Amino acid sequence: MDLSLSTRTVGDRTVVEVGGEIDVYTAPKLREQLVELVNDGNYHLVVDMEGVDFLDSTGLGVLVGGLKRVRAHEGSLRLVCNQERILKIFRITGLTKVFPIHNSVDDAVAATD
Amino acid sequence: MATVELRFSALPEHVRTARLVAAAVARRAGVDESVLDExxxxxxxxxxxxxxxxxxxxxxxxxxxxxxxxxxRFLIEVADEAGPAHAAGAAGGGGQEDEDALGLAVITGLVEDVEVGHGDDGGVIRMSWTISPASADA
Known part of the structure; x- marks a missing residue:
């Protein structure tokens, strides 16, 4: 399965809905999307990962890169994920401390620092 | 001799194929369903x-x-032909090495029995999992 990406705006947040597999082959597409959004002035991102079937360290690297970019503009990058097998990857790499992870897009959109 | 051996050109698009084949062979060998994702x-x-x-x-x-x-046990060995280890360190940029470290962190976090080695041709990662007797009989 390939990677699917779609974006929409909710208030001052930009929600990126990701589906499929994020791996060494598809991660560059996600990176391009995040870079483009930040370059266009979207600094508060919500990455919805509910439709993600597979995530590896390349994908994690892209998300960390995205976080770095939005933070340079005092922005935020929040994740939406309820899937245990995906959450486990964030836990073993210690990235649960780096990313705010929410149960739903509504929660992520409503969240403030 | 390996039960199944796969060789692919070192390109990102083939990594998914390797994942699918490994999981299919492991399932058939009787590796527990709960660890197949890992x-x-x-x-x-x-x-x-x-x-x-x-x-x-x-x-x-x-x-x-x-x-x-x-x-x-079910053994998986992944070997590259990227050259000796020191070549990788010399040519790598900071960001790439970070990703490399993250990848290894995921592997060592997931797999109890893992060994990372290097030869003249390149590196090799050896991993193994228990085969659960119940599913092997099935």
């Missing part, structure tokens, strides 16, 4: 790392994945 991820990480090392060192060549079913 196994798939670990193989993917090992193959991604191998592909990245090839790209970084400007080397063509293949990644070899050997899947071996033993009586009580």
């Amino acid at each position: 196994l798939r991820l670990a193989v993917g990480e090992a193959c991604s790392r191998a592909v990245a090392l090839h790209q970084r060192n400007g080397r063509d060549g293949a990644v070899r994945v050997a899947l071996t079913e033993q009586e009580k």
Whole structure:
């Protein structure tokens, strides 16, 4: 399965809905999307990962890169994920401390620092 | 001899194939369903790392994945032809090395029995999982 990406705006947040597999082959597409959004002035991102079937360290690297970019503009990058097998990857790499992870897009959109 | 052996050109688009094959062979060998997700991820990480090392060192060549079913363990060996270890360190940029470290962190976090080695041709990652007797009988 390939990677699917779609974006929409909710208030001052930009929600990126990701589906499929994020791996060494598809991660560059996600990176391009995040870079483009930040370059266009979207600094508060919500990455919805509910439709993600597979995530590896390349994908994690892209998300960390995205976080770095939005933070340079005092922005935020929040994740939406309820899937245990995906959450486990964030836990073993210690990235649960780096990313705010929410149960739903509504929660992520409503969240403030 | 490996139960199933796979060789692919060191390109990102083939890593998914390696994941799928490894998981299918492991399932058939009787590796517990609950660890197949971890196994798939670990193989993917090992193959991604191998592909990245090839790209970084400007080397063509293949990644070899050997899947071996033993009586009580299922072994996976992922070997690259990216050259000796020191070449990787010398040519790598900071960001790439970070990703490499993250990949290894995922592998060592997931797999209890893992060994990372280097030869003249390149690196090799050996991992193994228990075969659960109940599912092997099925």
